[in-house]
Amino acid sequence: MGDILIIVFGILVVLNVPLGIGMGLASLAALAITQKVPVFVVAQRMFTGLDSFSLLAIPLFMIAGRLMERGGISKRLIGLATNMVGSVTGGLALVAVLACMFFAAISGSAPATVVAIGAVMVPAMIKAGYDKDFAVGLMAAAGTIGVIIPPSIPFVTYGIAMNASIGKLFMAGVVPGILLGLSLMAVCFVIAKKRGYKGTVRPTLATFLASLKDSIWGLAMPMIILGGIYGGVFTPTEAAAVACVYSLLIGFFVYRELNFKEMVTSFSEAGVTSAMVMLIISTATAMGWIMTTEQIPVKVATAISAVAQDADMLLLLVNVILLITGCLMELNAAIIILGPIFLPLVTLMEVDLIHFGVIMVVNMTIGLLTPPLGVNLFVAGSLQKDVGFKQILRASFPFLVILIIDLLLITYLPSLSLAMVKLLS
Template sequence: MNIGAVIIIGLIILALFGIPIYLSLGISALIAMAMADLPFEILAQKMFAGMNSSSLLAIPFFILAGNIMSRSITGKLIGISNAFIGWIKGSLALVTVVASALFGAISGSGVATVSAVGGTTIPAMKEEKYPAHFAAAIASMASILGPIIPPSITLIVYGSITGVSVSKLFLGSVIPGVLLALVLAGYALFYGKKYDLPAHKRKSPKEIACTVKDGIWALLMPVIILGGIFGGIFSPTESAAVAVIYALLISFFVYKDMSFKDLGSVLIDSSISTATILMMVGLSKSSSYVVTVSGLPEMILSGFASFTDSPIVILLLINVLFLIIGMLMEANAAIVMMTPLLLPLIKAFGIDIIQFGIVMSFNMCIGLITPPVGICMLMGNQLAGSKLSAALKAVAPMLLMSLIILMLITYIPALTTWLPGFLAE
């Protein structure tokens, strides 16, 4: 059997038995190397090389910033959103979408977004007699804005594997992220009006001004991060460090709703999440080396080429593949596994590497909602205390809308390539 295929099959089997993805990847790589009589020293060498990237430093900082925010700044962002749009029917659903987009512009994580934003707005929606299944659905679906809207941890991982500029990937994901946010906001408005969901009293300009004044430091955080990256003031890695420092200063000395005692647990949680991702990235370098040596990418390329020579068909098949993988595997793990395999195919068919990365990331984010993995959907449903079947039925229209956007960014390259090209000129 091809040793590259051994890694893929071994990874899937071990993961199904509940072994953590990074361990499954490492064990599969060791087995394949033993079968090919490759020296085990390669595993450590390639693993170090995979993690020896300055762009990867952004991951622990963004995770830490998101964890700090979830304990402090999130409530301010929700309060500002509610002040402006709380008078609309179904406003809490709309607030959930807006707050998720704002939170996502800092954390880059879907799980962190559903935990921080959904953990606040889902109980509030239930208190106002929103259907529990809808509360779970809108909070879970809005949470995938976290890894779509820049900064995105999945895109940082993809950039580290391919060598593509992370800043360009962030720019390319802006339009898809905004499209999804607008579609979800529109659906929340439609649902609120159709089912006559409650609305709050319209706040006076003075009340809105007071709310904005109280939360302005929280609102400035995504502005500073994204403005700094896109304005060329600092790199994504530097922006992540700025986000942590800013979040700490605001939480400790401005809002004073976080103590030094809380910092220990925040650092531990962030360290565990960071270690898991970086181990996967490092081991992916080792496994991708073995896969490349095995000739598996060339076999896949020749197989696809013998089936069709149309980039349109290739992209459709890849999307179907990713949607299936997203149902079974965590997003970063899927990107780590599939990128080295499919990169030669993408280049051979002349598909833009930035577009491909964003299409793959968007696919994997949809996987955060779809069972059996669907971790954001499971978390949102648990927070709402709803039946999973009812929540999945409620999220179905939003999933369909996200699939339409996926097809748009797949077949209209300008949606992902125009902005990076325009700002690079």
């Protein structure tokens, strides 16, 4: 049954069948052909995969992110970032990355970060004389920060799949997210020096303070979320609901840029995106159950343990496997399917489960920047139609290299992920 599952799924991937549908069809085919288990078990497992209170955090955070975007938060964060780093060489590029870091603390989604910040920054960079391919490639890379800095939807998925604390995962993502952002900014600065990209006009103290005051409501949201979770006021799922209410209040009554029509649109967009993610999670759960029944995780774990003699070698092999997987599979599905496979090995080698969660999510995030899947590449490409895919890929390559270097630092320096967790424990 396991062989049939993998063969059918591989064929469907090659045929470019949507991932959620492909995993469901592969699971049905495996059960129907072998007739070991009734096919209705697939539906049962799909329902079981979604029968979790914690999963409510995914659509709620998506709604909050959309409301904050349409409520005027993104442009105010860009204004603050401009006043902070805009005057430096390559200022607009640095602004784009810093604004993505700010917005990541609101949205929890990489594609949403690319669109919200890129829709403003790509035209601005091109108008200022930046190369079009650089502007688009930068946004594809900077958007990856959207799922590292909390709140993060993949961290919610990992926490559920691996029975790990979502609150601790959120805190563990703070320093790695900042590391990724600063690294991308360093690459931007070097490229800007070589190409002669100038900074913007140096801001005054008054304009900086004005932009800080204007954006303070948006910056307060992640502090409310993380403070509430670690203060024991609410759970991560309840925090997502609080974020939705907060977004509505700020958009309607503080910035006054959100109206009923925009609210309905935000709910609709978040609903469509959430449905796609939930379909992937549900079918990945069914597929994962079949793989577990066929003892595929045990076989894979045995094969890896025969090569990996210590934790360092294990993590190196895991990184290679996940980087390849990230090129081919949606990150939430990969987390649900591969997480339980690696769990026995991680436990055996005494790798911290929270640290491993950060490693796994960063790996799969890099997959957003690598073809053939490369979601961020396509989303960023939609911002500037006259830039070809190969141009975007070439422009994003220096950023891809620095992200892989960051991954190795995060892998072999656990304190980068666990310092905040230990500090607040």
